[in-house]
Amino acid sequence: MHPAPKPDDIQYAMENTHVLREPDRRIESFGTSKFKFIIITERMDSVGKIKVRRGEVEAQKPQIIKPAAYSSIELDGFDDKARELLDWLKKKGLEPVFFQYGFSFKRSNASEEIIHDSLESVKDRVLSKAHKDDDPMLAVIEGVEDAWEVGLLKFSIDMIQKSQEINQFDYQRNGLI
Secondary structure (H helix, E strand, O other), X not given: OOOOOOHHHHHHHHHOOEEEEOOOOOOOOOOOEEEEEEEEEEOOOOOOEEEEEEEEEEEOOOEEEOOOOHHHOOOOOOOHHHHHHHHHHHHOOOOOOEEEOOEEEXXXXXXXXXXXXXXXXXXXXHHHHHHHHOOOOEEXXXXXXXXXXXXXXXXXXHHHXXXXXXXXXXXXXXXXX
């Protein structure tokens, strides 16, 4: 078991994680979404040892979060104009809406293997097979060995950002917000 990544390791992993193949689908607005992932990392202690991990990430249905009332928002240090703006937004029906996303990482469906080859060769083979299989829920990610989980979290955050607009549109179209 590796020790927990340090802040410098996390920043390094965030900067050096790249999604090589993005899923065609986004997080479903009204149900659970299961994304498959393949994370390719090079062993830090030896060149030519590539670790390929496979698994699933499950995103639960986004939950709508609306402020109960603008009057409960504290405006410490603001003048009365700020309160007037919040009241005006409420009258116009422009209350902010936020979505809460939940993810589960399914370790039971995870596997890993070490391949003795170059990183580029392994990436090419994995991407070629992914293209051939054409799974709309598959992501292929290149990450950092000692902090590969950070790469998976980065992918999850990216999926949230890319799904929010679609989810908001779906909820508005259905009169839920």
